[in-house]
Amino acid sequence: MRAVLIIAVTLIQAMVALLCTLAGSWLAFPMVISSVVSTIAATWAVLDVWVTRQVWNQRHGVVSTPSSTARALRRERRQARRAQRAAGRERARIRRRGGAGQLSHP
Structure with a gap:
């Protein structure tokens, strides 16, 4: 759930950064920087969820x-x-x- 929220916020930030850039607003540069940081955080969150699921499957012996x-x-x-x-x-x-x-x- 946390990863989904972070991804949603990242997408909203990217859209705002794009619109600010197209409008030529002074807010474009800070929004691009925050979008880059949010993208890194979203990637980390998704990897965290993926690794946690892998560890859980390994420890609890999901038989394939x-x-x-x-x-x-x-x-x-x-x-x-x-x-x-x-x-x-x-x-x-x-x-x-x-x-x-x-x-x-x-």
């Missing part, structure tokens, strides 16, 4: 795999989690019954 591959990996992880939960429930059930190998209740 096709969706079908990602879907298959999610399915495999989900099945592994379900199997792990089922095994945990089975162990808890056996533990409640008094251990493995018991054929009948006392």
Whole structure:
């Protein structure tokens, strides 16, 4: 958002500088100088946004795999989690019954 505002102000300054130059106003030179400075600031702001997005993508691991591959990996992880939960429930059930190998209740 900040970069968009800086770019908008830079474009307005460039237009005012052009109009002042065409009109032969004394304000033309200061406006051209401020437009150059604003252009540098706008370039910096856009680069800042771009670098920030790149760093965020790199740190948070955006995977560039096709969706079908990602879907298959999610399915495999989900099945592994379900199997792990089922095994945990089975162990808890056996533990409640008094251990493995018991054929009948006392």
